[in-house]
Amino acid sequence: MASSNLDIVAIGDAIVDVIATTDDAFIEERGLPKGGMQLLTAAQADELYAAMGPAREISGGSAANSMAGAAALGLNVAFVGQIANDQLGDIFAHDMLSLGVRFETPAMQAPPPTGRCLILVTPDAQRTMNTCPGASHELTPAALDPDLIRSASVTFLEGYLWGPERPRAAMLEAAKIAHSAGRTVAFTLSESLCIGDRREGVRGMIEAKTADILFGNEDEVRHLTGCGTFDDCLAQLSKHVKTVVITRGPQGAVAVANGERAEIAAAPVERIVDTTGAGDLFAAGFLAGRCRGRPLKACLETGSIAAAEIISHFGARPEANLRELADL
Amino acid sequence: MASSNLDIVAIGDAIVDVIATTDDAFIEERGLPKGGMQLLTAAQADELYAAMGPAREISGGSAANSMAGAAALGLNVAFVGQIANDQLGDIFAHDMLSLGVRFETPAMQAPPPTGRCLILVTPDAQRTMNTCPGASHELTPAALDPDLIRSASVTFLEGYLWGPERPRAAMLEAAKIAHSAGRTVAFTLSESLCIGDRREGVRGMIEAKTADILFGNEDEVRHLTGCGTFDDCLAQLSKHVKTVVITRGPQGAVAVANGERAEIAAAPVERIVDTTGAGDLFAAGFLAGRCRGRPLKACLETGSIAAAEIISHFGARPEANLRELADL
Numbered sequence: 233m234a235s236s237n238l239d240i241v242a243i244g245d246a247i248v249d250v251i252a253t254t255d256d257a258f259i260e261e262r263g264l265p266k267g268g269m270q271l272l273t274a275a276q277a278d279e280l281y282a283a284m285g286p287a288r289e290i291s292g293g294s295a296a297n298s299m300a301g302a303a304a305l306g307l308n309v310a311f312v313g314q315i316a317n318d319q320l321g322d323i324f325a326h327d328m329l330s331l332g333v334r335f336e337t338p339a340m341q342a343p344p345p346t347g348r349c350l351i352l353v354t355p356d357a358q359r360t361m362n363t364c365p366g367a368s369h370e371l372t373p374a375a376l377d378p379d380l381i382r383s384a385s386v387t388f389l390e391g392y393l394w395g396p397e398r399p400r401a402a403m404l405e406a407a408k409i410a411h412s413a414g415r416t417v418a419f420t421l422s423e424s425l426c427i428g429d430r431r432e433g434v435r436g437m438i439e440a441k442t443a444d445i446l447f448g449n450e451d452e453v454r455h456l457t458g459c460g461t462f463d464d465c466l467a468q469l470s471k472h473v474k475t476v477v478i479t480r481g482p483q484g485a486v487a488v489a490n491g492e493r494a495e496i497a498a499a500p501v502e503r504i505v506d507t508t509g510a511g512d513l514f515a516a517g518f519l520a521g522r523c524r525g526r527p528l529k530a531c532l533e534t535g536s537i538a539a540a541e542i543i544s545h546f547g548a549r550p551e552a553n554l555r556e557l558a559d560l
Numbered sequence: 561m562a563s564s565n566l567d568i569v570a571i572g573d574a575i576v577d578v579i580a581t582t583d584d585a586f587i588e589e590r591g592l593p594k595g596g597m598q599l600l601t602a603a604q605a606d607e608l609y610a611a612m613g614p615a616r617e618i619s620g621g622s623a624a625n626s627m628a629g630a631a632a633l634g635l636n637v638a639f640v641g642q643i644a645n646d647q648l649g650d651i652f653a654h655d656m657l658s659l660g661v662r663f664e665t666p667a668m669q670a671p672p673p674t675g676r677c678l679i680l681v682t683p684d685a686q687r688t689m690n691t692c693p694g695a696s697h698e699l700t701p702a703a704l705d706p707d708l709i710r711s712a713s714v715t716f717l718e719g720y721l722w723g724p725e726r727p728r729a730a731m732l733e734a735a736k737i738a739h740s741a742g743r744t745v746a747f748t749l750s751e752s753l754c755i756g757d758r759r760e761g762v763r764g765m766i767e768a769k770t771a772d773i774l775f776g777n778e779d780e781v782r783h784l785t786g787c788g789t790f791d792d793c794l795a796q797l798s799k800h801v802k803t804v805v806i807t808r809g810p811q812g813a814v815a816v817a818n819g820e821r822a823e824i825a826a827a828p829v830e831r832i833v834d835t836t837g838a839g840d841l842f843a844a845g846f847l848a849g850r851c852r853g854r855p856l857k858a859c860l861e862t863g864s865i866a867a868a869e870i871i872s873h874f875g876a877r878p879e880a881n882l883r884e885l886a887d888l
Binding site: 281289290291300320323331 | 578580581609610612613614615616617618619628646647648651654655657658659673875877879
């Protein structure tokens with residue numbers, strides 16, 4: 233069906249973020265994974281929500297944030313993710329469509345409801361994510377439109393959605409379709425994939441050359457590879473992945489692509505409010521630079537500009553004119 | 561049932577704000593009432609929503625914002641308003657309860673859904689409100705708990721909810737209960753009440769001494785009284801209302817109470833982002849000052865501090881520690 237040429241199609245969680253500020257004591261008392269993400273059942277989410285302070289709701293989802301950012305940067309993008317037929321689903325769909333993101337995955341008509349992520353932001357701007365994935369994890373390969381995948385230069389896969397079986401099958405199927413059409417597959421790591429039982433599966437996926445571009449942060453790639461030095465991590469991943477992009481927080485970012493290495497410092501931010509979405513927007517900026525033919529270092533810089541905007545306010549969706557900021 | 565002594569019980573719209581930025585061209589092209597409020601049908605709201613940019617959702621409702629502010633200022637408050645049994649209703653209830661606002665109005669089990677207000681914020685920080693009141697306008701006198709009203713020092717009534725018949729009847733009934741218990745009734749004007757057909761009804765309510773405290777802005781009281789000079793407006797309203805509080809935007813605010821007049825300049829704000837809720841939070845601060853026995857001018861100053869905080873960010877719910885800011 234898809235006839236237009238897309239820059240990126242992403243597959244990821246379709247989630248609305250519920251964002252409240254809190255103090256470190258609240259995080260500690262409840263044993264929440266500060267700076268990380270945990271999955272909650274509906275009952276656990278209700279209980280945490282009842283204990284949280286007043287919140288604001290802003291559409292989220294890791295790859296969905298990246299596509300919102302990419303659209304704001306002027307790219308032609310699509311998103312595949314599962315919402316339910318409810319008010320949060322309407323909000324998620326509106327926020328994608330109003331940015332010009334093509335989003336056609338039909339809403340589920342039965343429970344569970346649309347996913348939400350209870351995000352607690354501490355005074356140090358760190359976010360602790362508590363996700364009740366809901367409908368999001370009900371995505372199946374049937375939701376894929378092969379023509380849509382084939383029409384996109386890049387198929388972008390979200391690590392958070394790699395856990396549950398059916399969405400993982402959908403992502404593997406999408407990667408197969410993309411590769412058979414000569415397209416690029418990008419994969420963004422998430423912390424939970426890089427530790428414990430899942431680590432081997434992700435390494436296998438990487439060794440099978442499923443990802444042509446790999447995004448991750450320093451912690452994630454250290455856990456994943458088990459390498460001692462940062463350079464060893466890079467070298468090991470580069471054996472299997474054409475383009476490796478690693479963010480290092482305040483230390484900036486590094487990319488290695490086909491033997492070329494580029495490095496940048498972090499963009500200055502006047503006041504960091506909420507780090508949610510920093511990696512998602514970095515990936516958006518990097519891919520936008522790449523789709524527009526920028527050199528490797530300039531791609532990192534575009535990523536850094538987009539990430540700097542997102543951490544200057546609450547929520548992981550851009551508020552400023554990203555295209556102007558990134559001169560795209 | 562109510563045994564604890566409340567500072568304020570408010571009756572108002574139970575609404576979630578859907579806030580997007582836009583430019584003046586969008587407001588003009590669609591003939592939206594810039595700086596004002598219009599009521600939309602569900603179909604009109606869906607159509608405007610589809611045309612709006614990406615949004616954030618933050619609980620709203622004029623009197624509900626005032627109660628959120630009053631609770632943040634340390635007051636013991638309750639809210640009466642109608643939500644539906646849906647996700648937006650859950651969000652509204654959570655945001656009240658998590659601030660310690662007593663909110664016990666049972667959710668409706670049938671349509672319409674919880675009300676929402678599509679708020680468009682232009683670069684001048686002005687907000688244009690497009691309200692689909694939904695369940696909010698289904699409030700009836702049956703939702704009132706007379707003991708709750710009697711237990712509150714102040715019963716606070718929202719002008720936006722004066723339009724529809726049943727909520728108006730509920731508010732008049734609440735005023736009657738409050739007065740028969742020797743309590744104070746406050747009423748906050750809204751623009752739409754002060755013009756056209758409704759003007760006479762509101763003047764009648766004021767002349768009948770339903771309100772002991774009246775909040776409004778300069779435009780509203782000019783339209784309502786039809787007086788030429790500001791002092792004439794004040795004098796006319798003071799004939800019927802013990803305490804008149806009028807905000808004048810950047811010109812500050814004036815109050816007249818039992819013959820005493822106080823006046824203040826507006827509190828300085830570094831950057832005005834979104835004026836939504838300025839009047840609501842002014843009322844919250846004024847009432848907090850009054851409930852804590854502050855002199856008239858200090859009540860105005862407390863109102864001004866609360867209003868200054870709310871216009872420094874998106875949304876009409878406080879983000880900073882209001883109690884600390886207001887030294888309460």
